[in-house]
Amino acid sequence: MAGNASSDITAFGHATPQKLFRARCQQWGDAAALRHKKKGIWSSVSWGQYYARARAVALALAELGLQRGETIAVLSENRPEWLYADMGAQCMGLLSTGIYPTSSPEQVQYILTDARVRVVFVENQEQYDKVVAVRGYCPALRHIVITDRKGLRGLNDTMVLDFDALVETGQALAQQQAAAFEQSIDVSAPDDIAFLVYTSGTTGAPKGAMVSNRNLVFQIGSVQQYLALQPLDRTLSFLPLCHIAERMSTVFNPLAQGQTVHFPENAGTVFNDVREVAPHVIFGPPRFWEKMYSQVTLFLQDAIRVARRGFAQVLAEGAALAQARLDGRPVGGARAARYALLQKLVLSNLRSFLGLQNIKTAMTGAAPVPPDLLRWYMAIGIDLLEAFGMTETCGFCTAMPPGRIKIGSAGVCAQGTEIRLGADAEVLVRGPNVFAGYWQLPDKTRETIDSDGWLHTGDCGEIDADGYLAIRDRLKDIIITSGGKNITPSNIENHIKFSPYISDAVVIGEGRNYLTCLVMLDQDTVAKFAQDKQVPYTDFASMTRAPDVVSLIQAEMERVNAKLARVEQIKEFRIISQLLGAEDDELTPTMKLKRKVVARKYADLIATMYRS
Numbered sequence: 001m002a003g004n005a006s007s008d009i010t011a012f013g014h015a016t017p018q019k020l021f022r023a024r025c026q027q028w029g030d031a032a033a034l035r036h037k038k039k040g041i042w043s044s045v046s047w048g049q050y051y052a053r054a055r056a057v058a059l060a061l062a063e064l065g066l067q068r069g070e071t072i073a074v075l076s077e078n079r080p081e082w083l084y085a086d087m088g089a090q091c092m093g094l095l096s097t098g099i100y101p102t103s104s105p106e107q108v109q110y111i112l113t114d115a116r117v118r119v120v121f122v123e124n125q126e127q128y129d130k131v132v133a134v135r136g137y138c139p140a141l142r143h144i145v146i147t148d149r150k151g152l153r154g155l156n157d158t159m160v161l162d163f164d165a166l167v168e169t170g171q172a173l174a175q176q177q178a179a180a181f182e183q184s185i186d187v188s189a190p191d192d193i194a195f196l197v198y199t200s201g202t203t204g205a206p207k208g209a210m211v212s213n214r215n216l217v218f219q220i221g222s223v224q225q226y227l228a229l230q231p232l233d234r235t236l237s238f239l240p241l242c243h244i245a246e247r248m249s250t251v252f253n254p255l256a257q258g259q260t261v262h263f264p265e266n267a268g269t270v271f272n273d274v275r276e277v278a279p280h281v282i283f284g285p286p287r288f289w290e291k292m293y294s295q296v297t298l299f300l301q302d303a304i305r306v307a308r309r310g311f312a313q314v315l316a317e318g319a320a321l322a323q324a325r326l327d328g329r330p331v332g333g334a335r336a337a338r339y340a341l342l343q344k345l346v347l348s349n350l351r352s353f354l355g356l357q358n359i360k361t362a363m364t365g366a367a368p369v370p371p372d373l374l375r376w377y378m379a380i381g382i383d384l385l386e387a388f389g390m391t392e393t394c395g396f397c398t399a400m401p402p403g404r405i406k407i408g409s410a411g412v413c414a415q416g417t418e419i420r421l422g423a424d425a426e427v428l429v430r431g432p433n434v435f436a437g438y439w440q441l442p443d444k445t446r447e448t449i450d451s452d453g454w455l456h457t458g459d460c461g462e463i464d465a466d467g468y469l470a471i472r473d474r475l476k477d478i479i480i481t482s483g484g485k486n487i488t489p490s491n492i493e494n495h496i497k498f499s500p501y502i503s504d505a506v507v508i509g510e511g512r513n514y515l516t517c518l519v520m521l522d523q524d525t526v527a528k529f530a531q532d533k534q535v536p537y538t539d540f541a542s543m544t545r546a547p548d549v550v551s552l553i554q555a556e557m558e559r560v561n562a563k564l565a566r567v568e569q570i571k572e573f574r575i576i577s578q579l580l581g582a583e584d585d586e587l588t589p590t591m592k593l594k595r596k597v598v599a600r601k602y603a604d605l606i607a608t609m610y611r612s
Contacts, residue, residue, distance in 0.1 A: 009432055011220040016188040016213040018091045020255050025051035028258055034080045037265040045080055055181045056170025057088030068093035071115045075099040076123035078237045078263050081147045081163055083251060085121045090194050092184050097196040098242030102583045109134035111198055115208060116140040124148040190214040196439055197244050197391045200588050208439030215394040216252055218432035222414045223256035226399035227361050231258030233280035238270045248395040249283050275355035285366045292354055294525050297500040314346045318379035347381050363387055367592050368490040370498040371407050386410045388471055392435045392455055398469045409468040427461045428454040477595055482513045485567050492568055499556040500525045504593045508606055516609040517573040518602055519553055541577040572609035
């Protein structure tokens with residue numbers, strides 16, 4: 001499967017993202033580029049201001065002695081200062097890398113030392129304390145720049161600089177040295193490394209994936225294949241900027257179409273901010289969309305019976321029309337008119353309740369998606385489009401064509417890339433989006449990119465006659481039972497996670513004679529269930545042990561088993577009694593359960609499901 005490759009790649013006539021950034025900031029000058037919510041109030045930053053602040057950071061870094069090719073890091077939640085540091089560094093020929101704000105001091109140390117970071121930008125005291133705890137083991141580190149000094153007013157640390165003061169210094173330097181910044185952008189080249197993205201390290205030490213200017217320019221030029229936006233259309237930046245998907249969505253996609261990026265006040269306000277911003281485009285992992293679905297489930301539980309019954313009828317009608325679309329059967333006449341009326345009277349209110357009334361493109365990826373979830377969104381009038389990509393493909397690799405949706409696949413490949421299946425049906429990718437290799441790990445790079453330029457993704461999949469790619473599972477995650485049956489656990493887990501009462505699940509069964517499952521509850525919906533049923537509990541752990549809750553999950557498992565082949569059915573399950581967050585080892589920063597970590601940490605609990 002291939003698109004039309006081109007050896008002469010530019011994005012809107014510019015050979016590097018730094019040159020495009022400069023051109024866009026000049027073109028869109030006074031238009032809003034970024035908006036940040038602080039203490040309940042949104043403040044705006046124009047494209048011209050964005051450029052001036054990125055330039056100020058860049059010139060200040062040069063004044064501190066940083067040389068082209070050296071590295072800075074950002075340890076912060078999403079906010080405009082993240083972008084000023086990131087784009088300023090890139091424009092000055094420096095490498096940048098992000099560190100997840102949920103990282104432990106040991107994880108911070110690893111990246112600071114491996115990337116030989118000279119300057120680290122931290123958001124606040126919490127992140128500063130992590131760096132201080134390990135800086136003695138980071139010989140390259142020279143400066144710590146703090147954005148929010150609340151609680152650190154009297155700090156006396158010779159390594160520390162204030163972010164606002166750094167920008168003031170850079171603005172003063174710009175009066176005499178602006179030409180140096182422009183010259184640095186002028187000499188940027190397609191093969192330069194723009195930044196490093198560290199992998200999660202679930203199968204070993206994290207690796208720094210090198211993303212080149214060529215990768216970025218190709219991806220920026222491909223945006224219009226899956227996004228149809230206008231300048232000033234709104235988007236929300238809430239996934240960690242260390243993740244390649246959010247980095248592309250927040251920093252680089254706007255260079256293609258000029259959308260205004262909104263930064264929530266904090267991670268806990270995201271769903272309220274979605275309602276307030278009413279964005280035109282959202283990219284979120286399946287868990288984000290599952291949570292929205294759960295919100296509707298909770299809301300309906302409190303609705304009067306006639307409202308619940310009415311919504312069920314509207315949803316059934318929407319589902320029937322969605323299936324007709326999927327089957328390629330046009331729907332018109334009175335039925336189409338009736339559904340349009342239902343959209344106006346009922347479903348438009350639901351979309352407004354969710355903050356999706358203006359949505360033009362809703363996308364999901366980064367993990368397998370429950371097919372029933374995609375059908376539910378189609379039934380309420382929103383096409384939730386799957387995409388496939390990874391750090392090593394600089395994000396987007398395939399995406400669903402909006403007018404030709406196939407549930408169960410991740411769409412078709414980007415123009416200019418090639419995708420085929422290798423041994424064991426492994427998905428292989430070749431094209432300008434394939435990364436430049438792993439930082440200081442040439443052997444690992446050769447293991448991942450073969451001599452013909454094919455990236456070995458580690459995912460197994462299928463490609464149909466129309467070129468649609470379906471990802472079945474990670475090769476290393478396929479379960480082989482004691483009876484020799486090959487099971488793709490993600491398919492089963494997708495069915496389980498569609499339940500509003502279950503936030504995540506891990507299927508177990510390698511070398512066993514039947515499958516079992518560990519379940520993580522959705523706290524909000526199960527707590528509501530317990531409240532309605534007057535189930536007594538004292539904390540989350542006691543709630544997971546309540547007989548009525550266990551029976552609830554048993555019923556959900558039976559519902560799922562009815563859809564599965566006998567060999568795929570779950571014979572036993574256990575509920576994880578700990579409420580997990582991004583800081584826990586079991587979860588990735590994008591809130592996916594780490595299969596091997598879970599299997600190791602809960603080995604004793606798993607053993608109880610096989611004792612008989």
